[in-house]
Amino acid sequence: MSTFIYFLCLSLLTSVSKSMIDSTSLYLSPTILFPDYQNMLISFKIYIYTPPNALSFSSPTESNFFTCLQNSPFVTQNPEEAHLYFVPFSSNLSTRSVARFIRDLRMEFPYWNRTLGADHFYVSCAGLGYESDRNLVELKKNSVQISCFPTTEGRFVPHKDITFPPHAQGNRTAKYLGFVRYNEVKESNLVNELRKDSDFLIESEPSNGMTLVGRLGSSVFCLFEYGADVSGIGEALRFGCVPVMVMDRPMQDLPLMDVIGWQKIAIFVGSRGGVKEVKRVLDRTCKDDECAGRRRLGVVASQHFVWNHMPQPYDSFHMVMYQLWLRRHAIRYARREFV
Structure with a gap:
């Protein structure tokens, strides 16, 4: 430049x-x-x-x-x-x-x-x-x-x-409680359990960008299991899908931890309690007004996840x-x- x-x-x-x-x-x-x-x-x-x-x-x-x-x-x-x-x-x-x-x-x-x-x-x-x-x-x-x-x-x-x-590649109506884009070879127990719950959409990475945008735009939450594919965090933030980080230990390596308050744009939950615990945490920590605030701040944060x-x-x-x-x-x- x-x-x-x-x-x-x-x-x-x-x-x-x-x-x-x-x-x-x-x-x-x-x-x-x-x-x-x-x-x-x-x-x-x-x-x-x-x-x-x-x-x-x-x-x-x-x-x-x-x-x-x-x-x-x-x-x-x-x-x-x-x-x-x-x-x-x-x-x-x-x-x-x-x-x-x-x-x-x-x-x-x-x-x-x-x-x-x-x-x-x-x-x-x-x-x-x-x-x-x-x-x-x-x-x-x-x-x-x-x-x-x-x-x-x-x-x-x-x-x-x-x-x-991660290298990331308005009005909205939420159709799904949660969306999981899962493309790991070995699926986890939580993903298998979520697949049986109609509130969650579980699928491998969509074949085209418009499909992915539709999934993000029609979901309240986007779940990311620590250690699996997290490349979509920036896209989730951009399209108003609140990131849910699933892991069983404190997260100390999040991107931009020196700059942004992750607790204001994402939700953190463990995997050991299964789907029931995930739903309980989501319902407790993200009421309608609070979720709107997380989405608004998430859109602002998404500009920091763009590689030009x-x-x-x-x-x-x-x-x-x-x-x-x-x-x-x-x-x-x-x-x-x-x-």
């Missing part, structure tokens, strides 16, 4: 912010978000290290993010003025090769050793596990990991790491960048010797 186009978009931010300010209850800190976001656009600088090999990513989200980053004004060729440093490596790169890459950065540049990697970030959709190698320990413990949602258990550090918003080829204000790319901006004040760990 050219600098001219970028700052043309920047000039539109005032009008965009005014339209969003009416729904500020969606955001955790609206009085901070909007001015801080604009400050980020002007000030934020990132230095990209040269990757060890030609990059290859396992998901379109990773690839799209890297392309947008490369073409953005955030990138600087002067590492001395950078707030954060991006460590690029392919999704299929072995842990040994990643460790070697970090070792080379440590020897060639002074920036890693200043913070032991705390002002660095990397992209890994699957997330990195814990290894014994010094370089991998520092990368996992200190650097910001951007991964895909939902994350693999044990490969996400709350309050440090962040997740990409040419980034637009407040879209997924910029909201990921904003979360990185919030983490730019790196913790400088004391040096220690590794045996």
Whole structure:
């Protein structure tokens, strides 16, 4: 994206912010978000290290993010003025090769050793596990990991790491209580139970977009089982279908957790109580007026779940960048010797 186009978009931010300010209850800190976001656009600088090999990513989200980053004004060729440093490596790169890459950065540049990697970030959709190698320990413990949602258990550090918003592809009459778009090979017990309840529509992914829009528009709730396909969250929000996140443990890796109040746009329920418990929670937590409020805020939130080829204000790319901006004040760990 050219600098001219970028700052043309920047000039539109005032009008965009005014339209969003009416729904500020969606955001955790609206009085901070909007001015801080604009400050980020002007000030934020990132230095990209040269990757060890030609990059290859396992998901379109990773690839799209890297392309947008490369073409953005955030990138600087002067590492001395950078707030954060991006460590690029392919999704299929072995842990040994990643460790070697970090070792080379440590020897060639002074920036890693200043913070032991705390002002660095990397992209890994699957997330990195814990290894014994010094370089991998520092990368996992200190650097910001951007991964895909939902994350693999044990490969996400709350309050440090962040997740990409899923790559998402008015008046309404609700025909179904809940819609579940299920395309996993192995169905869960809850999905099998929901299939027998006429209040819920259970099917594999519709063959065309208009069918999906019709399903979303005719359902009060859209159920997403944690660990299954969650790519439709953005679309559900956009078309007024309240997301219901089904999981049996606290959710600490939701996209944009630093920015939006998920409790205001989604409902959380466990799976162990079956359909009866799901219905009880939905009836208790989402009366008519409350559901209308969730849908209204959900439509506002949906703009943050859009991945554009040419980034637009407040879209997924910029909201990921904003979360990185919030983490730019790196913790400088004391040096220690590794045996």
